[in-house]
Amino acid sequence: MLNMSVYIALVAFAIAMIGIVYRAIKGPSTADRVVALDSLGISLIAVTALFSILLRSSVFLEVILLLGILAFIGTVAFSKYIEKGAIVDRDRHK
Amino acid sequence: MKNKPNDLILQTVTTMISFIIILFSIHLFFAGHYTPGGGFIGGLMTSAALVLLLLAYDIKTLNTILPFNFRMMTAAGLLISVLTGAGALLFNQPFLTHAYDYFELPLLGKTSLHTAVLFDIGVYLVVIGVTMTIIQTIGESE
Numbered sequence: 619m620l621n622m623s624v625y626i627a628l629v630a631f632a633i634a635m636i637g638i639v640y641r642a643i644k645g646p647s648t649a650d651r652v653v654a655l656d657s658l659g660i661s662l663i664a665v666t667a668l669f670s671i672l673l674r675s676s677v678f679l680e681v682i683l684l685l686g687i688l689a690f691i692g693t694v695a696f697s698k699y700i701e702k703g704a705i706v707d708r709d710r711h712k
Numbered sequence: 713m714k715n716k717p718n719d720l721i722l723q724t725v726t727t728m729i730s731f732i733i734i735l736f737s738i739h740l741f742f743a744g745h746y747t748p749g750g751g752f753i754g755g756l757m758t759s760a761a762l763v764l765l766l767l768a769y770d771i772k773t774l775n776t777i778l779p780f781n782f783r784m785m786t787a788a789g790l791l792i793s794v795l796t797g798a799g800a801l802l803f804n805q806p807f808l809t810h811a812y813d814y815f816e817l818p819l820l821g822k823t824s825l826h827t828a829v830l831f832d833i834g835v836y837l838v839v840i841g842v843t844m845t846i847i848q849t850i851g852e853s854e
Contacts, residue, residue, distance in 0.1 A: 677748050680740065684757070687733055691760055694722065694767050706851030707770035 624668050631668070635661050652696045659689030719768060726768035733761035741836055742829075751832035755839025762844060771851060782844040789837030796830045 635658060642654035663685045670678040699705050737757030744750030765774055800809035812826035 680748050683736060684753075687736070687757070687760060690729070691764055691767070694764070698767055706766050706847065708852060709772045710770040 621672065624672050628665065628668050628672075631661055631665050635665075648700055649697075652693060652700070655696075656689055656693045659685055659692070663689075723768045726764055730761040730764050733764065734758055737761065741832065744832065745826065745828070751835030752839055755836040756843065758836075759840050759843040759847075762840075763847060766847065766851065771848060782841045782848070784841075785837050786841030786845065789834040789839075789841060791834075792837065793831050793834030796827060796834065799827070 638654050638658045638661065642651050642658065645651045645654060663682050666678050666681050666685065670676065670682075695705050734757075737754045737760075740749035740757060741751060741754030742749075744754065762774065762778070765777070797808040800807060800811075803809075803811075810827045810831070812824055812828075814822055814824050817823050
């Protein structure tokens, strides 16, 4: 019963990720692609959690937190590049 | 100077989240012996927190907060790892032989202390030093 619902959720996330990848390829502007990549990372977190339920193992819980942090930092870096053109400033006040 | 961006939300979030990331990296570092983790991913997470500080602020501010020379940090990590390996030679054991024992620590109770942690500290420092050297060198070039 649990396995069945986890499989259904995995299929739903696979369909959602296909839609996100479509937006990442088609998206007219760069910001569309950045948001699509961010939500792809969040969906990947959900898939990791579902797989750790399926495999009856708790060793993937670090991966979930890691993917959340990496998705956040990547999105911040991309949006700073879109806004300023440079990711790392040398001196902010100059 | 003409359109100076206002990064108040990003900077406020960064000051809270970077401490959480550093705590998570320390947890990953010390949990590496029995669960997934270790020196490599711990060092990468610590440098991710420093990169988040670099994104929200700038290189000059990071050098003021953490006045480290990251190349010296790489050298110190390599030295710690080599000395841990060479320490086994003092006890007539082959190079890189590790040892462990159980100790009664005041607050933690019975704890097993392993010399592999010292080797892992070397790996941790090397990973932080190399990552931050690469990112600062790329960021400083015009």
